[in-house]
Amino acid sequence: MPTSSQDGAPQSPAAVCAVGLRKSYGDRTVLDGIDLYIPAGSVFALLGPNGAGKTTAVKILSTLVPADGGQAHVGGHDIATAPQSVRATIGVTGQFSAVDGLITGEENMLLMADLHHLPRNEGRRITTRLLERFDLVDAAKKPAQSYSGGMKRRLDIAMTLVGSPRIIFLDEPTTGLDPRSRHTMWGIIRELVTDGVTVFLTTQYLEEADELADRIAVLNNGRIAAEGSADELKRLIPGGHVRLRFTDPATYHAAASALREVTRNDDALSLHIPSDGSQRELRSLLDRLDSAGIEADELTVHTPDLDDVFFALTGDTELPHQTHQSNPSNRTDQTKEDVR
Known part of the structure; x- marks a missing residue:
């Protein structure tokens, strides 16, 4: 896979690298030859309208479904020829929680440790550490079905981290959360990156991509319509x-x-x-x-903010769901004295 940019300049080591990725379901083309290059230790956000193929991209890169064409390496491993090596490198948190509501939060964590074949003592040590990190100690002995939405999402990500993945796919991790829980989740994601984890984020909250992502790609009609930092994308409009x-x-x-x-x-x-x-x-x-x-x-x-970018690049007449409130931080009010 390529390790240099189009102008020949060297790039940072890739956590995820894909070239010409394609996927169709029947007559419907979902991904029409997309290229991705995500440096290790960064946050990459994939935006797009409902049905644009964001979740399909995550499923392919996490080896849950095969691609119809193209190639990709995740964590240095080919997704087609070394899927087990890819799975040992990644963690995946989907749109819907994988938490078992009938057992406690602690039991969910220990079950995940067993699935990773961790020794019992190590599994308990990791479980204790992650429950503390995600502020779930007080709720650890309670059935997960009693948790709030924000607590379940925190537990879901904590379960993902049991195997110490270096690359995490977060597919719309804050959908349905209240603003306070969403901001808590943003803090968790920033901490993960500080620890050197690479985060591949799909989201329908434009403010979320603006807050978190080092680079953003807009997916529309199966193709990458534009890619860059939030500021670079805003300058396009x-x-x-x-x-x-x-x-x-x-x-x-x-x-x-x-x-x-x-x-x-x-x-x-x-x-x-x-x-x-x-x-x-x-x-x-x-x-x-x-x-x-x-x-x-x-x-x-x-x-222009990411709302404007989204409208211009996707041709949509309305924002993705729950993004109707614009982000005040993108509009700067300054007095003449401030500018001076």
């Missing part, structure tokens, strides 16, 4: 602008005359100036205002 608002009509009209390429809103006494939100462009705008002796009462910077 036009629409960034600076909004200037005035309370004095005379100052507003003077600013409209002094600035080029502005969109006016005479009722609101506001101007929209195209901008990528960079410090260089903001400084240039402020210098032009100063040169004209104009003082804006409010300056607001808007940059």
Whole structure:
């Protein structure tokens, strides 16, 4: 598998590397030749509409279903010729919890230790450590069916870690969780990466990808529509602008005359100036205002967020489920004094 970028520059060792991965079900092509390169010790997020093939990609890379074409290595092992070696390297947490609700959290953990053929003492030691790490000690002796949704997800990931995997596939791990539980799960994922674990994350929460992922790929119609960091993807989408608002009509009209390429809103006494939100462009705008002796009462910077990226790349008219609330952290409000 390739270990260098297209321009010949060396890349970090790959935890996951796939070339031309294909999968169809009947006449429906789910994956149409996707390429992936995920460096070890990073978080990679795969976004896409419902039915885009995210879960299918996870199932192929975790050896649960075979690919129809292409090749992939996970943890340095070929998924087709060395599936057992791949399985010894990875952990998988699916959309639906693998927790057995009829037994206790501790018993779930010990059962997983038995499945990994760990000696009894080692299994108990690992179980104790993970229950403490995931704040499940008080609930360890209770049936898992009594756990909250967030507790079950924590137990699910704790069970995944029993085998000390270096690569973890998290398929929509926070679906259905309340905001507090979701943020707790984000903290757990960050800790895993700090420990050197590679995380392959599928999610329908755009804010989640923005918060966690080093690189994001958008999957649409079986192909990777775009890939990059969150900031790189946002720069692909036009629409960034600076909004200037005035309370004095005379100052507003003077600013409209002094600035080029502005969109006016005479009722609101506001101007929209195209901008990528960079410090260089903001400084240039402020210098032009100063040169004209104009003082804006409010300056607001808007940059495209992952919602905008998702719309543009998938052609969807609505967000994936439960992502209707935009992420305030992607829209930065700054006064003129702040920019200075």
